[in-house]
Amino acid sequence: MIIRCFMVDATKYVSVFVKQIPLDSIIFDPEINRGKYCCMPYRSNRHGCPNFGSPKKPFCPPNSPYYGEVIRMWNVFHLIYAIFDLKSYKEEMRAEWKRKNAEKGIDKEPTELQVGCSLYWQQQVKAMLWDKIRMIAGRNDLILSCGSGYKDKYYSLESVGIDVFQTYRNNGIDFEEQPINKVVMCSLVGKK
Numbered sequence: 001m002i003i004r005c006f007m008v009d010a011t012k013y014v015s016v017f018v019k020q021i022p023l024d025s026i027i028f029d030p031e032i033n034r035g036k037y038c039c040m041p042y043r044s045n046r047h048g049c050p051n052f053g054s055p056k057k058p059f060c061p062p063n064s065p066y067y068g069e070v071i072r073m074w075n076v077f078h079l080i081y082a083i084f085d086l087k088s089y090k091e092e093m094r095a096e097w098k099r100k101n102a103e104k105g106i107d108k109e110p111t112e113l114q115v116g117c118s119l120y121w122q123q124q125v126k127a128m129l130w131d132k133i134r135m136i137a138g139r140n141d142l143i144l145s146c147g148s149g150y151k152d153k154y155y156s157l158e159s160v161g162i163d164v165f166q167t168y169r170n171n172g173i174d175f176e177e178q179p180i181n182k183v184v185m186c187s188l189v190g191k192k
Helices: 088-101 112-116 118-136 165-171
Strands: 014-022 076-084 142-144 183-192
Touching: 014 118, 076 118, 088 112, 088 118, 118 183, 165 183
Parallel strands: none
Antiparallel strands: 014 076, 076 183, 142 183
16 A cells, blocks of 8 residues: 655745746647647547547637637736746655655555656646736736636636747747656736
8 A cells, every 4th residue: 555645845846937928929829729739648548638629628629719819919928937846846755755655664665657746736836826827917817827727717828729838938938848857837917
């Protein structure tokens, strides 16, 4: 038996930044809005995201609208992004996991997947992003979140067709496409 129900405070491994960016640095691709990334297989789901095309998920592609031209309704854009030190988090998680197992007399190493599992840290990172968004966004501002359907209220950048990786590159934000050491999560606020 492996102890699974504990959590390391991920917030100490997060830095949140706000960067005003020009409209022309935001890259749109209609294929992304149609689910280009959603349909890619990944470790736990060989058919891609189970929310893709679900009538119960109106904020996910292909149900979400394409914002290629709609985005021009706003004039000033702020990219709000969090950099999560996944490597340090995993080191602490591994140590905590070993300690908890030792208390139970279990001599088993956690796997890389177990110590890096996003179920343990992702909501903490998103909460810190939303704290910053609330400080910046006004009532009539555009909010595009990281992850589709945040609280079933907001579209994600990808769901409306934004190529997040190219937008990061255009704005000098260093990231790993397949994170090993750090994760970058972002939201976008548009102001009129």
